[in-house]
Amino acid sequence: MHFTSEQRLDDGVLEREFTLGEIPGTLWTPESAGPVPLILMSHNNGLPRREARLVARARYTAAQGYAVVSIDAAGCGDRPRSAAAEQARAELGRAMRAGDPVDRIDEIFESLVGPLVENAVPEWRATLDAVLELPGIEGPVGYTSWTALGIRLAAVEPRIAAVGFFAGGYVPRAQREEARQVTVPLLFLLQWDDEGNPRQRALDLFDAFGSKEKTLHANLGGHLGTPRFELVDGDRFFGRHLK
Amino acid sequence: MHFTSEQRLDDGVLEREFTLGEIPGTLWTPESAGPVPLILMSHNNGLPRREARLVARARYTAAQGYAVVSIDAAGCGDRPRSAAAEQARAELGRAMRAGDPVDRIDEIFESLVGPLVENAVPEWRATLDAVLELPGIEGPVGYTSWTALGIRLAAVEPRIAAVGFFAGGYVPRAQREEARQVTVPLLFLLQWDDEGNPRQRALDLFDAFGSKEKTLHANLGGHLGTPRFELVDGDRFFGRHLK
Numbered sequence: 001m002h003f004t005s006e007q008r009l010d011d012g013v014l015e016r017e018f019t020l021g022e023i024p025g026t027l028w029t030p031e032s033a034g035p036v037p038l039i040l041m042s043h044n045n046g047l048p049r050r051e052a053r054l055v056a057r058a059r060y061t062a063a064q065g066y067a068v069v070s071i072d073a074a075g076c077g078d079r080p081r082s083a084a085a086e087q088a089r090a091e092l093g094r095a096m097r098a099g100d101p102v103d104r105i106d107e108i109f110e111s112l113v114g115p116l117v118e119n120a121v122p123e124w125r126a127t128l129d130a131v132l133e134l135p136g137i138e139g140p141v142g143y144t145s146w147t148a149l150g151i152r153l154a155a156v157e158p159r160i161a162a163v164g165f166f167a168g169g170y171v172p173r174a175q176r177e178e179a180r181q182v183t184v185p186l187l188f189l190l191q192w193d194d195e196g197n198p199r200q201r202a203l204d205l206f207d208a209f210g211s212k213e214k215t216l217h218a219n220l221g222g223h224l225g226t227p228r229f230e231l232v233d234g235d236r237f238f239g240r241h242l243k
Numbered sequence: 244m245h246f247t248s249e250q251r252l253d254d255g256v257l258e259r260e261f262t263l264g265e266i267p268g269t270l271w272t273p274e275s276a277g278p279v280p281l282i283l284m285s286h287n288n289g290l291p292r293r294e295a296r297l298v299a300r301a302r303y304t305a306a307q308g309y310a311v312v313s314i315d316a317a318g319c320g321d322r323p324r325s326a327a328a329e330q331a332r333a334e335l336g337r338a339m340r341a342g343d344p345v346d347r348i349d350e351i352f353e354s355l356v357g358p359l360v361e362n363a364v365p366e367w368r369a370t371l372d373a374v375l376e377l378p379g380i381e382g383p384v385g386y387t388s389w390t391a392l393g394i395r396l397a398a399v400e401p402r403i404a405a406v407g408f409f410a411g412g413y414v415p416r417a418q419r420e421e422a423r424q425v426t427v428p429l430l431f432l433l434q435w436d437d438e439g440n441p442r443q444r445a446l447d448l449f450d451a452f453g454s455k456e457k458t459l460h461a462n463l464g465g466h467l468g469t470p471r472f473e474l475v476d477g478d479r480f481f482g483r484h485l486k
Contacts, residue, residue: 212463216461220457
């Protein structure tokens, strides 16, 4: 893990850019001294890790006393584009806007997101290894955001102690089947009118998780309408399980 | 409103029993000086207002800086029993345990709970009038617990500024139709495996509310399994809207 820049922010959080092999990432750590838990904060839909909403969430979370790490997925953010993935992403957007049948969307989704999840898992595990070697970051480890990746990671990575997922109307078939293997405490966040995530499928996914302690929070509105108080609720959820 | 006893509790909360005409009730107020908001805390299923879980919730809420008032519904708690209601309640319990068809349960439910809601509304409005005349209790007013009554009260009572409902798989037909008239901020609490509240009907009810700001919290487990952290979440919800 090689740090390429660092900046102390207004809220006392230290923001450090790094590379780990070819993976670019950002690590946010709080001002507080003692050892802190770690939260892996991912994001799907080809968003860069520097997207403003994601950065704001990471900074808020770090200021509450966590180390937060994010990396760009292959083909996203600072990483080289893949023509095939860009094309599949454009086709997925077109099909969703056109209201294509669920089966057709599933098919494009599977071909795009299935491999993305497969490739992201070893990168996130390598990142987890590297960050936990840094002084003052001891775990336990939480995971938040991208549902499909989180299902696979929680199923294979015993160091993950709690997960917060968002949306989840579309996830690859393999992760729908793996959902029952997720057994850690889980907070599932759903936008009731999310145009890109069929509500019933998201509810079915919530039902499928194997966790004995799982909570669904649903709010009125579309994909980007999550109310700000859910940030505080997410912090309280991780506080119960990681602190 | 005639106070019949008072007791200062360990947490500083003042617990006062009262009668308002033939209605027996309890008022909990916090130690703090200044004016406080008011929460109407109801309960259905023929529970007495002195039921231990309800009292614990009322005391916790009062200690967070609210006046909390509860009254016994007709035929419940300290009030004279009605043979017809007792029989309908026994029949409802039997039908639920036996897994009778939803239509049959609806029919018994309608005959029992429909009139209960009708009769409870003027009693709760009279209670609201009386409590708001007491010094130091100024509103705004929140309502929590019994879904069917809360729908009717929120639809007819403009002083109610926020509502927290629980369960809601079975509510009388009139209240299912009135749900769209509920337009204040709403927190809807659902137990995912509540044996007595069909999940899909509760989700349909959540969907029907007219509120622009509504949040669903669902947790794994049966009717009595609501996790303790929901008490804190409920307090934060009312804090956003009443304080």
